[in-house]
Amino acid sequence: MSSRLYRRGCRVLPGGLTRSTIDLDPHPIYMAAGKGAYVTDVDGNRFLDLNNNFTTLIHGHGYEPVADAVSRLLRSGTCFANPTEHEIALAELLVSRIPAMEQVRFVNTGTEAVMFALKAARAFTGRPAIVRFSGAYHGAYDWAENGQNGLPSGFAPRLQAYRGAPESISDDVVVLDFNRIDALEDALAAHAGRLAAILIDPVPSRAGLLAPLPEFLERLSSFARRNGTLIIADEVLNLRQGYQGASARFGLRPDLITAGKIIGGGFPIGAIGGRAEVMQVFRSDGKSPAVPQGGTFAANPVSMVAGLVAMEAMTPDAFVQLEDLGNGLRTRLTAIAARHDAAFTIAGSASLFRIHAKRTLPTTYADAVMSGAEAKIMRRLGRFFLGRGVLLPFGAAACLSTAMTACEIDAIAEAFEMFITTDQERSQE
Ligand code: PMP
Numbered sequence: 001m002s003s004r005l006y007r008r009g010c011r012v013l014p015g016g017l018t019r020s021t022i023d024l025d026p027h028p029i030y031m032a033a034g035k036g037a038y039v040t041d042v043d044g045n046r047f048l049d050l051n052n053n054f055t056t057l058i059h060g061h062g063y064e065p066v067a068d069a070v071s072r073l074l075r076s077g078t079c080f081a082n083p084t085e086h087e088i089a090l091a092e093l094l095v096s097r098i099p100a101m102e103q104v105r106f107v108n109t110g111t112e113a114v115m116f117a118l119k120a121a122r123a124f125t126g127r128p129a130i131v132r133f134s135g136a137y138h139g140a141y142d143w144a145e146n147g148q149n150g151l152p153s154g155f156a157p158r159l160q161a162y163r164g165a166p167e168s169i170s171d172d173v174v175v176l177d178f179n180r181i182d183a184l185e186d187a188l189a190a191h192a193g194r195l196a197a198i199l200i201d202p203v204p205s206r207a208g209l210l211a212p213l214p215e216f217l218e219r220l221s222s223f224a225r226r227n228g229t230l231i232i233a234d235e236v237l238n239l240r241q242g243y244q245g246a247s248a249r250f251g252l253r254p255d256l257i258t259a260g261k262i263i264g265g266g267f268p269i270g271a272i273g274g275r276a277e278v279m280q281v282f283r284s285d286g287k288s289p290a291v292p293q294g295g296t297f298a299a300n301p302v303s304m305v306a307g308l309v310a311m312e313a314m315t316p317d318a319f320v321q322l323e324d325l326g327n328g329l330r331t332r333l334t335a336i337a338a339r340h341d342a343a344f345t346i347a348g349s350a351s352l353f354r355i356h357a358k359r360t361l362p363t364t365y366a367d368a369v370m371s372g373a374e375a376k377i378m379r380r381l382g383r384f385f386l387g388r389g390v391l392l393p394f395g396a397a398a399c400l401s402t403a404m405t406a407c408e409i410d411a412i413a414e415a416f417e418m419f420i421t422t423d424q425e426r427s428q429e
Pocket residue numbers: 054108109110111112114137138139140201234235236237238260261269270
């Protein structure tokens with residue numbers, strides 16, 4: 001069925017798809033349903049889902065409390081031009097938990113959240129330029145995906161996210177290397193007077209799910225404070241690092257935080273939060289605001305209610321339990337690799353993990369980039385997992401959900417060990 005659907009999709013969707021991140025080997029797997037930790041495809045195959053819509057579904061699929069709350073809402077109106085109480089309730093929850101969020105605005109995606117955060121920083125500082133870090137993904141806003149290499153060596157001098165991107169965008173986006181303390185301050189100083197914001201994912205997932213070095217965060221923060229540059233923590237993915245989010249966990253004190261994914265309970269969402277003083281750029285009071293912000297579906301009641309229900313269930317205890325599960329898995333996978341002397345390391349914290357086909361755990365993006373041979377191993381690993389009924393994202397963070405138990409951890413560990421033994425046998429043949 002999946003192959004038939006793909007052929008049908010190819011006639012009306014470019015490349016058959018609406019996302020460029022879907023594995024096409026040999027065709028995408030079309031999903032029919034999901035329940036808890038598992039999804040079922042249109043051919044009736046069941047998989048343990050370690051993707052969870054790119055880390056969105058912290059409770060897995062079809063979470064009953066969200067389904068109930070949303071079902072109740074459907075017949076009483078799903079969107080209004082006017083505000084509803086639901087957006088205040090979700091904002092209150094976020095503000096009560098996340099230290100750097102004094103006020104919040106809602107949008108529909110992480111891309112929009114990052115876009116508005118960058119605009120807010122520019123409006124607040126009156127400066128145009130931003131710093132971001134190579135390999136980190138922040139969505140598809142032009143200034144979040146293009147840029148100029150700000151370090152003397154390393155990657156290409158201009159980073160063009162798409163053909164035809166105006167070169168002028170790169171003039172205002174300086175791309176540095178995450179965790180490269182040596183080069184950080186000089187590179188920042190070279191652009192100091194023009195920098196509105198440093199955009200940083202505290203645990204950049206696409207770049208390798210790199211753990212931030214405390215000294216790196218300290219130096220970066222002290223530069224930002226001295227220079228009047230804002231720090232924007234992009235926690236669209238990493239808010240799930242803990243009850244208070246990623247910045248609080250890793251000791252970063254951002255001026256703005258972007259959120260998304262888990263705070264929508266499985267529905268589209270994004271949020272920009274931060275210091276009340278900075279958030280005033282969105283305030284209109286009858287006059288035109290410094291940064292106009294809105295959107296037809298911004299703060300729609302469905303996402304607000306689903307998000308509130310999902311987040312309320314994420315109590316401090318729920319975060320601890322999920323993290324225990326994550327620690328158990330990472331320790332086990334690491335031990336398996338060591339036992340077989342296999343070149344794998346496991347990155348991640350809390351409910352997130354990423355398997356690297358490398359002997360040492362990467363600390364920078366340059367370390368984490370896959371060689372051709374490593375990419376082949378990771379493709380083989382992904383295919384092997386698929387054959388054992390486990391969906392593992394390629395080149396991105398995998399995640400656990402509250403729907404998982406020790407039984408799912410066993411299944412992942414067994415698949416991993418089996419892969420290592422069969423792959424080692426194959427390479428010895
Ligand atoms: N920022 C980060 C850190 C992300 O991981 C993502 C999505 N993976 C985005 C922004 C963009 O979010 P969305 O896909 O909701 O636009």
